[in-house]
Amino acid sequence: MPRHLTTIGFDADDTLWHNERFFRITQERFAELLADYVAQDHLEQRLLEAEKRNVGHYGFGIKGFVLSMIETAIEVTEERVPASVIAELMAAGREMLRHPIELLPDVQEVVGDLARDYRIILITKGDLLDQERKLAQSGLGDLFDWVEIVSHKTPEIYQTVFDRHADGAHHAMMVGNSMKSDVVPAIKAGSWGVYVPHGLTWELEHAEPPVAEPRYRALDTLGGLPNLVREIG
Structure with a gap:
């Protein structure tokens, strides 16, 4: 035996x-980009709800996180989020994937x-x-x-x-x-x-x-x- x-x-x-701190940094940038549309605490709650919904579809990780941010941005702005914000969120995801x-x-x-x-x-x-x-x-x-x-x-x-x-x-x-x-x-x-x-x-x-x-x-x-x-x- x-x-x-x-x-x-x-x-x-x-x-x-280290891993989670890079998600937190990106989430802070997310809040800055949408500050004109929604308060940060409400945005965090909406993002968490999106992540809960999406984890079964996209799995865990950066890609699912970025897709959830984009979905949340569309929702909280009632589909008025600028394309430049979506581009910044995608760029932030690519930066996370490159982080040493x-x-x-x-x-x-x-x-x-x-x-x-x-x-x-x-x-x-x-x-x-x-x-x-x-x-x-x-x-x-x-x-x-x-x-x-x-x-x-x-x-x-x-x-x-x-x-x-x-x-x-x-x-x-x-x-x-x-x-x-x-x-x-x-x-x-x-x-x-x-x-x-x-x-x-x-x-x-x-x-x-x-x-x-x-x-x-x-x-x-x-x-x-x-x-x-x-x-x-």
């Missing part, structure tokens, strides 16, 4: 590298350390080409035994990934900054779920922490992960 813990799964965006990757603190050391003794899998959702670009620029690619880019993170997805590339969910751990996508469904699949908070998290990724679950853990920073992994064994 394999030892208790053999595999560590990592989320990517805002767990290994900046790793979060301790990432290189932590992943490298654990890769010596454990199977390491990247499990991320979003646009395929954009996630591949970010991974290539991160310099972390060689540390992962496998990479899975998925449309959604559900207990069934985690079960499939850990069955296919590891010793099953029971012998795996998932680490990420999203309680809703990285922690709760991974625990439901039978693995450990480790929450590492990020200062900025998209509202649609919030969920109540499963504090009663024996396989739930929370860390202040990723730097504490190697000790936790070896404590669990």
Whole structure:
């Protein structure tokens, strides 16, 4: 039988590298462009509603975000939004897709350390080409035994990934900054779920922490992960 813990799964965006802050910067520019039409707090709510509607059609990532901004701009201006504003929103999306990757603190050391003794899998959702670009620029690619880019993170997805590339969910751990996508469904699949908070998290990724679950853990920073992994064994 394999030892208790053999595999560590990592989320990517805002767990290994910065991501959400670029969405916030673009959203601030969005508010500036539409300031003559709608108040910022109302615009934020309308954009969030559009994102909720559209995530099932466009998936997670920059492209869906830009399309939701354009849709919101059309709605809040009653179809009077200038073409120049639409052009600026599209340009902002292209700029987000070109933004260089900046790793979060301790990432290189932590992943490298654990890769010596454990199977390491990247499990991320979003646009395929954009996630591949970010991974290539991160310099972390060689540390992962496998990479899975998925449309959604559900207990069934985690079960499939850990069955296919590891010793099953029971012998795996998932680490990420999203309680809703990285922690709760991974625990439901039978693995450990480790929450590492990020200062900025998209509202649609919030969920109540499963504090009663024996396989739930929370860390202040990723730097504490190697000790936790070896404590669990």
